[in-house]
Amino acid sequence: MSNQVYQNILDKKTKQQKAFAVLIDPDKLDVVNLQKTIDLAVQFKIDFIFVGGSLVVTDTLDQVVAQIKKACSIPVVLFPGSPDQITPKADALLYLSLISGRNPELLIGQHVISAPFVKQSGLEIIPVGYMLIDGGSPTTVSYISNTNPIPANKNDIAACTAMAGEMLGLKVIYMDAGSGAKNAIPSSMIQQVAKHVKAPIIVGGGITTPEKAIENCKAGADIIVIGNAIEKDPALIQKIADAIHSLN
Ligand code: 1GP
Numbered sequence: 001m002s003n004q005v006y007q008n009i010l011d012k013k014t015k016q017q018k019a020f021a022v023l024i025d026p027d028k029l030d031v032v033n034l035q036k037t038i039d040l041a042v043q044f045k046i047d048f049i050f051v052g053g054s055l056v057v058t059d060t061l062d063q064v065v066a067q068i069k070k071a072c073s074i075p076v077v078l079f080p081g082s083p084d085q086i087t088p089k090a091d092a093l094l095y096l097s098l099i100s101g102r103n104p105e106l107l108i109g110q111h112v113i114s115a116p117f118v119k120q121s122g123l124e125i126i127p128v129g130y131m132l133i134d135g136g137s138p139t140t141v142s143y144i145s146n147t148n149p150i151p152a153n154k155n156d157i158a159a160c161t162a163m164a165g166e167m168l169g170l171k172v173i174y175m176d177a178g179s180g181a182k183n184a185i186p187s188s189m190i191q192q193v194a195k196h197v198k199a200p201i202i203v204g205g206g207i208t209t210p211e212k213a214i215e216n217c218k219a220g221a222d223i224i225v226i227g228n229a230i231e232k233d234p235a236l237i238q239k240i241a242d243a244i245h246s247l248n
Contacts, residue, residue, distance in 0.1 A: 005048075005075050005092035006126050006171060009223065012047070013200045017248040018217040019047035020241050023079065023179075023204065023227030026064040027053060033234075034064060038071045040234055044241040050225060051090065052079035054141040054179065065089040078123070079225075081144065083114035092124035094174065099165045100131040101147025128172045129165025129199075131158060133189065135181025135206050142178060152183065155192040162193045162201075173197055175221075177205025180228045184212055187219035194220025208236075210243030217247055 012019050022041055029037060041049060049068055051061065065087050068076050076090045086093065095118070098106035111118075118125065132142055132149040142149050150157050162173045175193065177185050184206040194201055203216050204225030213224045224244055230236050 002124050005077060005124050008075065009126075009172065009200050013222050015248075018221070018244050019223045020213075020244045021048040021050045021077070021202070021204075021223050021225045022046050022230055022237060023050045023052070023225050024064065024068070025053035025179075025227060025231070026051060026060045027058050028231055029064070031067065034067055035071065037230070037234055037237070038068055040237040041074055042072045044238045045245065046074055046237065046241060048223065049074050049076050050079040050094075050227075051076060052081055052085055054081035054139075054144050061085055062087045062089060077126075081141070083110050083117070086114070086118060086121055086123070088121040088123060090123060092126055093118065093121070094128045094130075094172070095125045096128045096130040096174070097165070097170060098132070098145055098147060099129045099161055099170070100133070100150045101145055103145060103147050106145055106147070126172055127170045128174050128202075129162060129168075129170035130174045130176065131161055131165075133158065133175055133177050133185045133205070135177030135185075136183035137181070139178025139181055139205075141176070149178070152177075152186055152189065155189045158189050159192045159196045162197045162199075166197045166199050170199070172200050172202060174202040174204070176203075176225075179205060181206030184208075185216070187215050190216055190219035190221055210239045213240050214243050214247065217244060
């Protein structure tokens with residue numbers, strides 16, 4: 001098992017380079033639109049392609065990852081909503097523990113059940129402390145995970161949760177307001193988390209503008225993830241990529 005993707009994330013953080021990940025939900029793109037998104041991702045030098053969703057209802061994951069891998073060399077990272085969203089064709093797996101919640105299944109239960117399969121996949125495994133933050137309206141992920149998100153104005157809870165995750169050995173912190181969130185995560189919360197952990201910080205959920213992406217990077221996000229807004233307007237890839245990379 002390599003650690004190329006994680007090393008890539010760490011190297012960027014060391015050089016204070018900010019990164020952009022496009023999130024592809026395998027349910028939402030057909031072959032043609034997926035190809036368009038991949039072409040834009042290559043053209044505008046996207047750093048990572050994340051693949052997954054909290055509720056994937058089709059079985060196209062394998063095909064989608066194969067299509068991306070065939071078309072480009074951008075690292076493909078699985079961001080699974082459940083243990084069955086795994087394919088060995090990807091480069092790495094965000095091995096998520098939902099540390100903002102108190103649902104034991106998503107802290108450790110499903111990991112135990114899927115461990116042999118995950119290990120056998122040969123994927124690079126990146127242990128991630130996954131934190132849901134209230135984005136102003138219920139999201140699929142909070143409903144499906146049956147957990148309460150951290151209130152958006154409780155920066156101290158977010159910081160303590162991230163610190164605990166890091167001390168437990170989780171290598172990356174992912175702060176997520178949930179796909180399509182009404183409100184993206186407040187910069188003050190990202191700042192507070194960044195002040196207390198050394199681990200790279202991924203931020204996503206409800207980010208729709210280059211300004212917000214820049215603001216979040218300046219607050220301490222190392223990787224910005226955008227899914228929904230790009231599905232609606234693929235041209236946004238260029239604007240967001242240019243904005244994030246202008247900071248490097
Ligand atoms: C969701 O962080 C991701 O888990 C991205 O959210 O789809 O709102 O960009 P959006």
